[in-house]
Amino acid sequence: MILIWNANIVNEGTVYKGSVWIKGERIKNIVPYYLSMERENKDDLQNTTTVIDASDLLLLPGVIDDQVHFREPGLTHKGDIYSESHAAVAGGITSFMDMPNTLPQTITVKDLNDKFKKASQDSLSNYSFFIGATNDNFEELIRPGANRAIGVKVFMGSSSGNMLVDNPLALERIFTLSNHIIATHCESETVIQTNRAKYIRKFGKCLGISFHPKIRSAKACYISSSEAVRLAKKYCSHLHLLHLSTAREIELLTLEPLQEKRITAEVCVHHLWFSDKDYSRLGNRIKWNPSIKTFADREALRQALIDGKIDIIATDHSPHTWEEKQGGCFQAAPGAPMVQHALILMLELCRQNVFTLPLIVEKMSHAPARLFNLRDRGYIRKGYYADLVLVDPKYRWTVAKENLLYKCRWSPLEGETFSHKVVKTFVNGHLVYDDGRFDDSFRGKELCCK
Numbered sequence: 112m113i114l115i116w117n118a119n120i121v122n123e124g125t126v127y128k129g130s131v132w133i134k135g136e137r138i139k140n141i142v143p144y145y146l147s148m149e150r151e152n153k154d155d156l157q158n159t160t161t162v163i164d165a166s167d168l169l170l171l172p173g174v175i176d177d178q179v180h181f182r183e184p185g186l187t188h189k190g191d192i193y194s195e196s197h198a199a200v201a202g203g204i205t206s207f208m209d210m211p212n213t214l215p216q217t218i219t220v221k222d223l224n225d226k227f228k229k230a231s232q233d234s235l236s237n238y239s240f241f242i243g244a245t246n247d248n249f250e251e252l253i254r255p256g257a258n259r260a261i262g263v264k265v266f267m268g269s270s271s272g273n274m275l276v277d278n279p280l281a282l283e284r285i286f287t288l289s290n291h292i293i294a295t296h297c298e299s300e301t302v303i304q305t306n307r308a309k310y311i312r313k314f315g316k317c318l319g320i321s322f323h324p325k326i327r328s329a330k331a332c333y334i335s336s337s338e339a340v341r342l343a344k345k346y347c348s349h350l351h352l353l354h355l356s357t358a359r360e361i362e363l364l365t366l367e368p369l370q371e372k373r374i375t376a377e378v379c380v381h382h383l384w385f386s387d388k389d390y391s392r393l394g395n396r397i398k399w400n401p402s403i404k405t406f407a408d409r410e411a412l413r414q415a416l417i418d419g420k421i422d423i424i425a426t427d428h429s430p431h432t433w434e435e436k437q438g439g440c441f442q443a444a445p446g447a448p449m450v451q452h453a454l455i456l457m458l459e460l461c462r463q464n465v466f467t468l469p470l471i472v473e474k475m476s477h478a479p480a481r482l483f484n485l486r487d488r489g490y491i492r493k494g495y496y497a498d499l500v501l502v503d504p505k506y507r508w509t510v511a512k513e514n515l516l517y518k519c520r521w522s523p524l525e526g527e528t529f530s531h532k533v534v535k536t537f538v539n540g541h542l543v544y545d546d547g548r549f550d551d552s553f554r555g556k557e558l559c560c561k
């Protein structure tokens with residue numbers, strides 16, 4: 112058995128000193144500091160083969176990231192499950208849910224099953240996949256095997272991968288799916304195209320990145336998110352609004368406990384970290400869809416997370432090659448890699464007193480497990496899978512090309528200095544990442560729902 116001794120455990124709303132035993136894939140026992148280890152756990156102590164002194168470290172449940180683009184199949188020049196799951200575990204992400212805008216798109220049960228198979232061969236972390244909706248694949252979404260997907264992804268705004276669902280009747284049908292979580296990308300195509308035409312008329316076709324949030328505007332987000340909420344209310348569907356980016360969209364959200372909500376919401380680390388002030392410094396590196404909006408939007412998103420209107424934090428990890436990120440605001444590909452740095456970024460915001468440690472753990476581990484009904488994951492609890500992360504909270508380091516693990520080898524965070532570092536990551540009780548080294552022979556599991 113492995114003993115993580117005397118850690119600063121962040122779990123279920125508190126931070127306390129304690130020790131955790133791992134036996135096989137699961138947490139065997141948790142002993143708070145005030146109980147005598149010798150008296151309470153004689154047998155466990157005798158059977159311990161490895162002791163990790165975690166006195167100066169934080170112990171967190173592994174991060175569950177519900178929005179990544181690992182680019183398999185077909186786009187593996189940008190990233191693949193093997194490369195990006197390495198970056199994920201090095202960043203403390205022990206489970207991911209991957210999106211369907213691949214080549215081919217994941218829009219049939221067969222494509223979905225192929226992805227699960229590939230992940231079982233290549234992924235260091237646990238995994239699941241969304242199936243994509245289109246204007247005409249409803250029959251696939253109701254086939255029995257489609258239930259293996261963690262949810263249905265609906266692009267209600269265009270983005271990488273040409274998966275826009277713009278037929279109103281198709282949308283109505285998709286929202287009748289009662290046994291799926293419907294996860295939406297919301298940006299009104301009509302508003303985007305109107306803005307685009309307006310700015311091209313005024314300034315020509317060679318527009319810089321500063322036009323991106325003007326074209327993919329706050330209004331585009333609000334109109335589309337409102338439409339998704341209207342449909343969800345009409346059909347009582349479970350709507351999960353992905354990557355909210357504006358203050359106004361928060362008006363659409365409510366405050367009940369997560370278990371009682373039919374409309375849930377995600378915010379991404381980049382919308383919590385960057386604002387439009389950063390475009391002049393970072394240019395296309397921070398081009399995402401939805402775009403990074405104003406400082407006021409960023410502050411409102413942070414507050415909505417604290418208040419409980421926004422339920423979870425994700426990465427929208429979307430790598431592109433450096434070449435693909437070049438050009439004007441229409442040419443540069445939207446998205447950037449993030450899984451290696453998401454947890455560290457959020458812990459930096461704790462250091463700056465923006466968030467608390469328990470809040471980060473709630474939004475990155477506990478809440479995603481509850482939202483997707485994951486079995487025995489997301490918490491440090493006896494009997495649960497030992498998906499665990501040890502973080503050194505006093506390790507200053509700078510993001511640089513040499514320490515990037517993404518296949519695309521660039522990050523919008525290059526040059527940024529952080530004060531936390533992931534030192535060890537356990538997936539299903541296995542030490543997969545150990546201070547720069549990986550156990551390459553290990554493979555994660557498919558996420559199971561209750």
Ligand SMILES: O=C1C[C@@H](C(=O)O)NC(=O)N1
Pocket residue numbers: 180212270271272296398399400401429430445446447
């Ligand atoms: O919705 C998306 C898709 C993603 C990608 O590149 O796949 N990039 C983005 O910025 N937003």
